[in-house]
Amino acid sequence: xxxxxxxxxxxxxxxxxxxxxxxxxxxxxxxxxxxxxxxxxxxxxxxxxxxxxxxxxxxxxxxxxxxxxxxxxxxxxxxxxxxxxxxxxxxxxxxxxxxxxxxxxxxxxxxxxxxxxxxxxxxxxxxxxxxxxxxxxxxxxxxxxxxxxxxxxxxxxxxxxxxxxxxxxxxxxxxxxxxxxxxxxxxxxxxxxxxxxxxxxxxxxxxxxxxxxxxxxxxxxxxxxxxxxxxxxxxxxxxxxxxxxxx
Ligand SMILES: C[S@@+](CC[C@H](N)C(=O)[O-])C[C@H]1O[C@@H](n2cnc3c(N)ncnc32)[C@H](O)[C@@H]1O
Numbered sequence: 001x002x003x004x005x006x007x008x009x010x011x012x013x014x015x016x017x018x019x020x021x022x023x024x025x026x027x028x029x030x031x032x033x034x035x036x037x038x039x040x041x042x043x044x045x046x047x048x049x050x051x052x053x054x055x056x057x058x059x060x061x062x063x064x065x066x067x068x069x070x071x072x073x074x075x076x077x078x079x080x081x082x083x084x085x086x087x088x089x090x091x092x093x094x095x096x097x098x099x100x101x102x103x104x105x106x107x108x109x110x111x112x113x114x115x116x117x118x119x120x121x122x123x124x125x126x127x128x129x130x131x132x133x134x135x136x137x138x139x140x141x142x143x144x145x146x147x148x149x150x151x152x153x154x155x156x157x158x159x160x161x162x163x164x165x166x167x168x169x170x171x172x173x174x175x176x177x178x179x180x181x182x183x184x185x186x187x188x189x190x191x192x193x194x195x196x197x198x199x200x201x202x203x204x205x206x207x208x209x210x211x212x213x214x215x216x217x218x219x220x221x222x223x224x225x226x227x228x229x230x231x232x233x234x235x236x237x238x239x240x241x242x243x244x245x246x247x
Contacts (some may be wrong), residue, residue, distance in 0.1 A: 062111035078179020083113040087231040092117035102172025107154040155190035205243040
């Protein structure tokens, strides 16, 4: 028993060493990629606001930030890599038509894969993103200044929106990357309830999942499920589920 804390400490420090080695390797890869690219096509001007990614749709540095946070709190983040651009486009497209002035509410934006697409596909609509992890919220505010970022929990949507002066009737759609399958069991119904009370009738709730079967354990009273779309071109392959609020 006496050895336990020491062993745990050792394991954590080993994990940290592995994490910092991965960070170094990714940084080196990033630099090498830049210099090769410069030699082949010359310096490329990046989109200064959204730091458009060259390969994956989520920059190398964002992937690194994501991985670092996953090491710290796997159950909150739920996966080791941010969603790719194909699934991000599918999520944004699933939002559909929005009335004028409607707000898009994003839950669990992480490093902003979906946020970037929402801003691109709905340039006339305000995007409000609720992110629990401070490092992600800070990163998003800096990288996407047109997005309203709140560092807080998705179970308290009413409080966050009231502070921002956004009424429940103003929300047009909720887009979620929340890892419901790994979140604490008592938090899930609170978040679901929060979404239900925030979204007006007819509003859409778009959710990504890596396991449709796992998702079927969550009852969604007041919502009707529409057609799902499977996206194979993602790590891991994902399903985009769309629900419409009916009452
Ligand atoms: C699987 S990641 C998705 C990130 C991003 N949407 C993507 O697809 O790359 C889940 C995100 O939900 C956030 N999250 C987890 N619990 C949350 C909560 N209660 N409220 C707000 N965000 C939360 C995590 O911090 C993380 O950024």
